[in-house]
Amino acid sequence: MCDPVLNEDKISELPEALLLQILSLLETKDVVATSVLSKGWRFLWKMVPSLKFTCPHEGVVERFSDYVCKTLLSQQAPVLQSLRLEVCCGYKGSSMDIGVPIGIAFGIHVREFVLEVRSLQGLFSFPRGLYNCETLETLKLRGNILVNVPSPACLKSLRTLHLERVIYKDHKSVVNLFKGCSRLENLLVTGSSGDVKTFPVDVPSLQRLSIESVGVKLHVKAPCLKYLRIRGYIDSEHIRIGNTPELEEAYIDISGTIYEHTIRSFTSAKRLFLRSYKSITDPTASSIFYRLVYWELDIDQPEWWNLLIPMLNGSSNLQDLKLVGPCYEEEEEDAVAYKKKWSQPKDVPERLLPQLKTLVWSYYKGQQEEEKEVVKYIFRNACFLKKATFTNLLGSVEELESVAKASHSCQLVSKIGGESLRNRGALNEDMISQLPEALLLKILSLVPTEEVVATGVLSKRWRSLWKTLPSLKFTCPNDALDEFSYDVCKILLSHQAPVLQRLHLEIFSVDGSSSDIDILIGVAFGLHVREFVLDVEYFKESSFTFPRSMYNCQTLETLKLSGSILIDVPFPVCLKSLKTLTLDRVDYKDDESVVNLLSGCSRLENLEVMQYYSVLGVKTFTIDVPSLRRLSILVECRVGEVYVIKAPSLKYLSVEGSIYYESLLIGSTPELEEGNICMYGVMPEYIPRSLTSVKRLFLSSSGKLCLQYNGSPKLQVLKLTGITIEAVGVAYEKWEQPKNVPECLLLHLQTLVWTFREGQLKEDKEVVKYIIRNANHLTNATFTYFGRGFDSEKRHALLEELENVVKASSNSCRLVFK
Structure with missing residues (x-):
């Protein structure tokens, strides 16, 4: 017997204000789902002051927009404190789809609005009229968003503004935007694209400014500024900062030279951080840092000491x-950089x-x-x-x-x-250095390679330990590909491990030459790397062509390619040791490239193919690999390719996404253990016949369900997962009751799980009733609705209708609605 104390609903007894604060931390779709818990929760979600919606891919933008609009229009909170939209869009109409919920949000006077747009096909132009919202306090724009402000804005309540990797139409748009923010206190800008040569920040009320990698000239006029942060790829020659008498802290970390005129802009700062990858110009004796109490200086520069003494001399309160x-x-050649010697000042600075x-x-x-x-x-x-x-x-x-x-x-x-290290005694003994080298290398393999290399300064033992690390990972986060290639090559050529087990290269926003990547790949394959992972995003050309000669590496065991990479294989290859291959969002030159690549993988066991857009140059994707054991295909948008699978040794098969059944041809798979097939359309008869040897099978529901369980006499568990028929544009076939009851219903079926959408409720309901009427050993039937609009009244009506069905297993069958 259940203890009523243990089952008491404690969370519902919390104050409503606290419940709303908790719910504000969740994704809104999860918050709305709480309405089915009880009467007390039925309308609570409508009072949540902070909402967050995420659109996972461009194919559902229209439905996503409808859902957001409906939720916003149901809001009953006194104030919508925050709204966050993360959208992936790509087609022409998607801009309008996003614009509608944004308009509703501003119409109900949202206080904080966050918009992130990811798009491969264009820009979302932020609505001009919304730059005149007088109640908005925080605005954060991120991603593929066009900022076009042809006339002065009016955002008189705006205090916080974030502009991250957005595109500006012109210089005038930047000026007009800031001109209308009369109370702006916090500004964050990362990246600067568009027709802007000078980025002007003229905001008298501004107190905090953070700039990262704007790449253009920066002019700042902010007399009330208290905190300034500038970092990334910019030369201080292009930085002009006006008078900042109230400056508390300045943090400068840039790739270019820091010039004297920039340093003089910080004479009123209390805390100062200076770092440059090139050099820092010595300030003149007239530079007085009269408020400076804390100074941090990066000394990875030639002759850095020439800056130290003038700064100390001008910092009386430091x-x-x-x-x-x-x-x-440091290597020996690095010491050459110190050309001039230290000269002690004649007069000690008082x-x-x-x-x-x-x-x-x-x-x-x-x-x-x-x-x-x-x-x-x-x-x-x-x-x-x-x-x-x-x-x-x-x-x-x-x-x-x-x-x-x-x-x-x-x-x-x-x-x-x-x-x-001082007065440590036994408690402070260096215990980690006493670990076996094999264990140390395993630990270091979990740490980013840049940090592993830094351990070389710890002691003599650690000085060369990183060089024997079996797994390396490097990330190039920006456009410094040539420097990145140089540094990685230097580390690879210093590598001393018997085997380079794994090398992972992540390269983003590439604006360099493909030869820089070719060199890295060549060095890695020359070291006989066993597992090679390459992720290239936003390459300046259409795609980075993976070097053809690397398709003949006889020691490579795992190859994972992701992003803007072109597979061009005009001739058969020889990857005789390759056992795992991952192709994630890559392009292919033609059908022949796919055939030639896979035909050369005589020992391939694991293949993973993922596409989020139409595959360039491929009409028939042929997977003819006799040794293959695991195959996973995921397609996230509708494409026209035909997938042909010939893998007699296959044990696991997964095909999911926006492809139609008629685009899938599967050969004989006598050893298949598990299959997962979830695609669009009505399943043709040849698909189940290709899977007759499978032990565990997951299929999306179709109009001919009897084909699946009629040929499965030992079936014990049946799970039906529906797909909205209207969304895929396929005519739903009317279900016809079979003349003879399938053997599995009479003898073995014990569990039924039905996940449905309202668009297909009528037809699937007849199938479920048929199963309940004829399954002699059914013990548990669970029903789950997927979507929106199926309220508690509809739920109770459906349960009551199913309860009234005469059950073949009336004594033990339990119906549950989740």
Whole structure:
């Protein structure tokens, strides 16, 4: 007997305000689903102040739009606090489909609106009229969105604005947008595309500004600015920042040179972070940083010490200084970069002595003489220095302790990461270095390769350990393909593992030459890599052509290709060791390329094919692989290819997505263990006949269901999952009751699961009634509705109708609606 205390509904007793706050954290479709729990929950979802909707792919944008509109129009919350839409669209009409729910949201005065658009075929132009919403407080636009503001906007309540990778129609659109944000306090901009050569940020009320990789000239006029962050691929020669007397913190991390005029823009900052991949121009003696109390400087630059002293000389209130050295191990040729020697200033800066209390030096190696001299200079002249911390120290602690110090109370601390090396005793013993090398390599294989290489500074033992790592992964997140290729090649050519087990390359937003990728692939295959994974996204050309010569690697065991990659195989290949092949959203030159590729994989066991758009150049996708055991095909939009499968050793088969049954031809599969077939249309008779040896079978429902279970006398579990017939444009055949009751219903069927949509309810209901009337051993029948609009009244009516069916197994059969 159930304990009523244990089964008590505790969550429904929570205050409504708390319940609404909890529901605001969920996807809206899940929130709406709570309406069937009880009467108390039936309308609660309509009061949720924050909504989030996600459209997974472009094929359902219209239905997605209808659902969002219906939900928004049902809202009863006093204020719609937040609305987030994530949409994948591609066809012409999709812009209108998105525009309708956006218009409704602004019409009910949404306070925060977030829109992310992913599109392969064009841009969604954000409606011009919505730039005049006087109640909107937060606007976040991301992705393939066109910002076109031909006249000054009026967003007088807007305080937060995010523009991430959007496209601007012209310079005027940027000016007009910011001009209408009279109360804007927080601005985030990442990327800048379109007809914009100068990105002007002229917002008197702005307090926080974050800019990343805008790629154009940046002009900032924000006298109330308190926080500034600029990072990415931009040269400070193109940065102009006006007077910022209230600046609290400035963070500059850019790929180009940081010039003197940019440094002078930060003289009022209290906290300053400077990092550049090139160089930093020395400030003049007239640059006074009168409010600076914390300064962090990246010293991975030639002659960085020439910047240090002028800055210290002009920073009378500086209390904390942090120097960050390179995390990698320097080679001998890198030392050539230090052409000029350290020259100690003749006059000790008076302002250095009274305030400096803390020095932190990350990745202090103590190998360059200039580093040692700078440390000695600071120690000798900082009279009130209380603590000096050195992390990832390569040199000896004793050498630093022997340096004469002006401050007798200065504490010297040496750390690896965040752990102190001083006075540690047995508790601070380096235990990880005592692990077996095989275990260490396994642990390091789980860490990004860039971080693994950084472990080379820990000790002599770790110095070369990363070079024996069996698995490597590199990510090129931006357009620096040439630098990325250079760095990865350098690491690969230093590799010393007996076998390179796995190499994973992720390359995004490529604006370089395909030869840069070719070189990496060539080096990897030259090292006889066993598993190679290549993911290329947004290549500047139509696709990156995978090198033909690499199709003849006789040691490769796993190959996974994803994204903008072209498979062009004009002749038979030889991949005799390949056992696993994944082709994810790649293109093919022609039918022959597919045949030639697969025919050369004589030991292939696992094949995965995924397409999210029509396959270029392919009419018939032939999979003729006698050794194949597992095959998975997923197509996410309607395409015209025919898939021909000839795999007599196949044990697992999965075919899903937007292809029609008549586009699938399956040969004999006598060893098939499991099949999962879910596609469009009415299933022809030859499909089930191709699967007669299967033990576990998953099929989408069709008008000729009797063909499946009439030929399955040992069937024990039957699950029917429906597809909306109107959505696929297929005429639903009227079901005809078989003359003879199938043997499986009379002797074996125990479980029935029916997932249905309202569009096919009438026909499928007759099938379900037939099963209930004739299944002698049926113990459990579960019904689940998929979609919207099937309220509790319809649910109870359906259950009552099915309960009234005379059951062959009346004593034990249980009907459940979920």
